Amino acid sequence: xxxxxxxILTISGAATAVTLACDPNPPLRxxxxxxxxxxxxxxxxxxxxSGTGGTASxxxxxxxxxxxxxxxxxxxxxxxxxxxxxxxxxxxxxGGETGSTGGAAxxGGETGAGGSATGGAGGxxxxxxxxxxxxxxxxxxxxxxxxxxxxxxxxxRITVMGGRQGPWHSFNDTxxxxxxxxxxxxxxxxxxxxxxxxAAHTKGSGYKFGGIGFDLNNATMMPESMQCxxxxxxxxxxxxxxxxxxxxxxxxxxxxxxxxxxxxGTCNESSSTCWNVYGSRAPQKMLTADWKQFTIPFSTLERExxxxxxxxxxxxxxxxxxxxxxxxxxxxxxxxxxxx
Numbered sequence: 121x122x123x124x125x126x127x128i129l130t131i132s133g134a135a136t137a138v139t140l141a142c143d144p145n146p147p148l149r150x151x152x153x154x155x156x157x158x159x160x161x162x163x164x165x166x167x168x169x170s171g172t173g174g175t176a177s178x179x180x181x182x183x184x185x186x187x188x189x190x191x192x193x194x195x196x197x198x199x200x201x202x203x204x205x206x207x208x209x210x211x212x213x214x215g216g217e218t219g220s221t222g223g224a225a226x227x228g229g230e231t232g233a234g235g236s237a238t239g240g241a242g243g244x245x246x247x248x249x250x251x252x253x254x255x256x257x258x259x260x261x262x263x264x265x266x267x268x269x270x271x272x273x274x275x276x277r278i279t280v281m282g283g284r285q286g287p288w289h290s291f292n293d294t295x296x297x298x299x300x301x302x303x304x305x306x307x308x309x310x311x312x313x314x315x316x317x318x319a320a321h322t323k324g325s326g327y328k329f330g331g332i333g334f335d336l337n338n339a340t341m342m343p344e345s346m347q348c349x350x351x352x353x354x355x356x357x358x359x360x361x362x363x364x365x366x367x368x369x370x371x372x373x374x375x376x377x378x379x380x381x382x383x384x385g386t387c388n389e390s391s392s393t394c395w396n397v398y399g400s401r402a403p404q405k406m407l408t409a410d411w412k413q414f415t416i417p418f419s420t421l422e423r424e425x426x427x428x429x430x431x432x433x434x435x436x437x438x439x440x441x442x443x444x445x446x447x448x449x450x451x452x453x454x455x456x457x458x459x460x
Contacts, residue, residue, distance in 0.1 A: 295327060313454040333441030348379075357459060362414075369406070371402075398422065
């Protein structure tokens with residue numbers, strides 16, 4: 121598989137709060153971004169491990185009460201519309217992400233009465249897979265802990281922090297087609313998630329795949345240059361990001377062993393293992409016109425052609441890419457963070 125890169129742009133919009141599940145072992149959490157709350161998945165009373173509350177009993181989630189993550193009257197640290205409250209697995213209060221009673225999900229939910237673990241009224245968090253307060257929900261719960269890039273510095277490189285540096289770029293399979301931005305240094309576009317100033321944006325058609333990505337340890341201005349080095353991301357358990365638009369999205373985590381030597385890796389360019397990298401297709405067909413937050417745990421990754429050998433090595437991360445596996449795409453990315 122070959123990979124060409126183009127320069128990239130960024131834009132974004134606003135959002136609302138919704139939670140979605142993906143496959144039987146969902147590798148992500150999704151939350152529509154609204155005007156209040158913390159951006160985690162909203163839910164009403166009753167959760168995956170439902171009953172009148174979450175895994176930590178009582179009428180609330182693991183962090184219970186009718187308030188948000190931290191007391192207050194709204195916003196990211198919300199009160200009655202925050203991330204945690206009297207909900208179950210998703211732990212959100214009746215009001216969810218937007219801070220209004222009822223939030224984005226109603227009582228009931230996907231698994232119906234009883235939830236998936238310990239009976240009681242309410243289904244799978246009434247519409248949310250994973251919020252902050254509950255104990256249930258499939259897969260690990262991750263919280264954003266460190267910004268990789270929020271684009272608000274309005275440049276074409278990730279935020280210099282924690283030993284990370286590197287340019288963004290766009291790429292495709294080079295077989296015809298067109299993609300914007302073209303081969304040039306790109307800048308973020310205005311209109312990020314939650315009314316923030318900027319985000320990344322790309323669109324294209326006529327390719328087998330195309331997308332955008334960034335290097336994690338590249339001091340040069342050239343994306344994926346031979347001078348790229350690996351970044352040790354083993355202190356984290358995954359990433360979160362916000363996205364919208366249309367794309368059959370796969371999030372990829374190339375490590376040194378699968379990146380060609382011409383781009384800083386150790387893979388022989390002629391080897392079939394090059395670019396058969398670890399990633400997640402969990403966000404596929406999940407993007408909409410509204411901003412949503414996605415969480416990708418490292419524990420859920422598999423290689424592009426299938427399988428999980430050799431094991432994923434987060435100490436050898438070369439970058440992160442957002443690749444559409446469709447012949448046309450138009451999507452936005454914002455607020456990329458490592459998570460624990």
